[in-house]
Amino acid sequence: MELQGHERCVSRVPIFSHLEMDELEEVFQRINHQNMKKGEYLFMAGDRSSSLFVIHKGKVRIYRLNDNGEEQLIRVLSHSDFTGELSLFSADEESKSYAEVLEDAEVCRINREDIYGLMQKYPDISIKIIESFAERLNDSESLTTNISLLNSREKLIEYIRTHTKNDKLILTMTKKNLASYLSMQPETLTRTFKKLENEGIIKKINNKTYDIL
The missing domain is CATH 2.60.120.10 (Jelly Rolls)
Structure with a gap:
């Protein structure tokens, strides 16, 4: 059956x-x-x-x-x-x-x-x-x-570390919800993502997908 x-x-x-x-x-x-x-x-x-x-x-x-x-x-x-x-x-x-x-x-x-x-x-x-x-x-x-215990940058890096598969991060929630989950303001999350891009830690593919460098 x-x-x-x-x-x-x-x-x-x-x-x-x-x-x-x-x-x-x-x-x-x-x-x-x-x-x-x-x-x-x-x-x-x-x-x-x-x-x-x-x-x-x-x-x-x-x-x-x-x-x-x-x-x-x-x-x-x-x-x-x-x-x-x-x-x-x-x-x-x-x-x-x-x-x-x-x-x-x-x-x-x-x-x-x-x-x-x-x-x-x-x-x-x-x-x-x-x-x-x-x-x-x-x-x-x-x-x-x-x-x-962690600041905004450390929170996001820890989230990326635990949710990355095959060197790729695919967000399963909106960034507004992710900000709430990480207990930070949406504007802070956006800035933190941008900083990690500028530092060469991540590369944005689209709004929900990032390559982890």
Whole structure:
């Protein structure tokens, strides 16, 4: 049996990718599908969510607001990425983040009770979720360290270092969102990119692609 559409989406999510075809079909049967427009929210700070959201199409940005009301981008999600995993273990805790749709999106939603049932039946899902938590915690700690200790140039160089593949950097988010992610003003990010170009560290191919020299 060949998986189609949303089923393929589920098969590529790390916490489900190890399952067999018939097991993936069982996961698919527990999913609710949503079509969402740009500017809508999967959830907002203060909401009590009880679902895991998987992005099938489109893009969703996860961000928080600091005490001054300024946005801090956490990550941008696209095809087969997921969010809401914290709600699996904190039923009554309010969300501290916002999940805003950046591009019209198709989203697969799985309720907590269904996830629990799958975890009991297929324990490897629990292991994969823990691995995902560990990876995201590491990313969060690295981001916090970069924001608190590094200057703008060092932040951008560290981002380039960790996101370069085959001597090429391809931005997966707008520079406005990248500036938020790195906790700097968009104008500062633009100047920093230009400085690295002038220093011969990077070469601009287009607005989203750079050769790393």
